[in-house]
Amino acid sequence: MRVFKLERYFARYEFQAKYLLSSSDCESLSQAELLALAGDDTRRMWEELILGYTESQGHPLLREEIAKLYENTSAEDILVAVPEEGIFLAMNSFPGKNGQFLHPFPAYQSLSEIAYAAGYEPLAWPLRVEGGRWSLDLEQLRRQVSPRMRLLVLNFPHNPTGYLPSAAELQEIVTIAREHNLFIFSDEMYRYLEHHPEERLPAICDIYENGVSLGGLSKSFALPGLRIGWLATRHKTLFESLAQLKDYTTICGSAPSEILAIIGLQAKEILLERNRSIVRNNLQLAREFFQSRQQDFQWLEPQGSSIAFPRLLRKIPVGTFCDAVVRQENLMILPGDVYNFPGNHFRIGLGRKSFPEALARLGAFLERI
Ligand SMILES: Cc1ncc(COP(=O)(O)O)c(C=O)c1O
Incomplete structure (x- = not known):
């Protein structure tokens, strides 16, 4: 079987990077x-x-x-x-x-x-x-x-x-x-x-x-x-x-x-409502963030799930962009390359409570470069 690119990317960064912007799960319960x-x-x-x-x-x-x-x-x-x-x-x-x-x-x-x-x-x-x-x-x-x-x-x-x-x-x-x-x-x-x-x-x-x-x-x-x-x-x-x-x-x-x-x-009703509320808040933040940076990103509204797959519009390959973000900001973003999908997309995860902080790191990175 060929390498599971997404899981190898997570194996490399999920427990190394301080901030995670691309996790697909919702904030885990204790x-x-x-x-x-x-x-x-x-x-x-x-x-x-x-x-x-x-x-x-x-x-x-x-x-x-x-x-x-x-x-x-x-x-x-x-x-x-x-x-x-x-x-x-x-x-x-x-x-x-x-x-x-x-x-x-x-x-x-x-x-x-x-x-x-x-x-x-x-x-x-x-x-x-x-x-x-x-x-x-x-x-x-x-x-x-x-x-x-x-x-x-x-x-x-x-x-x-x-x-x-x-x-x-x-x-x-x-x-x-x-x-x-x-x-x-x-x-x-x-x-x-x-x-x-x-x-x-x-x-x-x-x-x-x-x-x-x-x-x-x-x-x-x-x-x-x-x-x-x-x-x-x-x-x-x-x-x-x-x-x-x-x-x-x-x-x-x-x-x-x-x-x-x-x-x-x-x-289940308690858990689902808790998680939907986290996703709802983060989705609103993501919309505002990406729509206020339309020169850098194309926001693509998801209809469900705890993830989204916007497009990077800057003229650099998304893999290079994600590498620079993780090195300079300690922030993990999943490039669309792991799906072998063209178009400079990247995945963001909307289910974590730390999403606002992770998004702010991305904002800081964009200001700097
Ligand atoms: C669409 C989809 N199916 C299956 C799985 C596998 O779930 P688990 O990692 O809990 O085995 C995932 C995990 O990311 C997923 O996104």
Whole structure:
């Protein structure tokens, strides 16, 4: 497999740079904050927890809490896994590996890389800037789909652009997939961070019988250190393959993480509101910052997620710009190069409380150069 450029960039700077402007998660909760939200039953489960192996499919109560996030998908259709592991399991479990798959471009690299390594031929579905916003052309999907295509990869809200199609467009995508008998893998890690809640999309596992949704607690729920995510699908044969492959990755989840995840999901409204409020405030600051520097940047409004992907307009490569920022300001910014995406874009993260300070460092840097 080729190097996961984004994760290597983070490995280099995430715990070295003093200021981070590009993290995709929301401000992590402390264990004490999370435990303060526990009810009597879950507190007892936490205190009396035995550190043994856990159920391979995931704790039954955890799967019940996860199933409450869906309309037509039940606890038996959920397989708990680390989010990144979920991508690995799914891409290696879909049948038809000599065919093609279509993925959004840019993409969080594992969404294309793992399917490619598993034997699929990749086709890119590029996001474009139209009228100051990101868009995806459904006509292009219709043009590219062929009898050789097996799998469609979706990721809405999208990393890194924050793009969301409309519910009608998603329905149209599902109709095309159904006509051509495609599986859909839908990475929904940023679900619940829509900037207009009425734009939240249905989960693929609820609306498509050959669909798999990836969910997790790392982004919208601000609990990345739990390493808890899940795959949700009503496709029974596929589910069996996913569960069997997990025996070769982690076998089962971490016992403490499962209990903390149950506590987090039972308090989901509190967590989601906390995180949405951080993102809302930072988004407003980002708009003001970038729009007041239109000679330097093109601001591209995200419709959801805790990230955005503006464009640097100065005549220097964005990688060189980010290198200089991290060296001179101790501020990490993720260049669009790690997505192999042209156009001098960079990612900013809107979920951290330190965002105003990090943005001020960027402002200071721009004043100086
Ligand atoms: C779109 C997307 N999917 C999956 C993941 C993986 O999540 P985790 O790092 O919690 O395994 C990420 C993390 O950045 C992501 O942005």
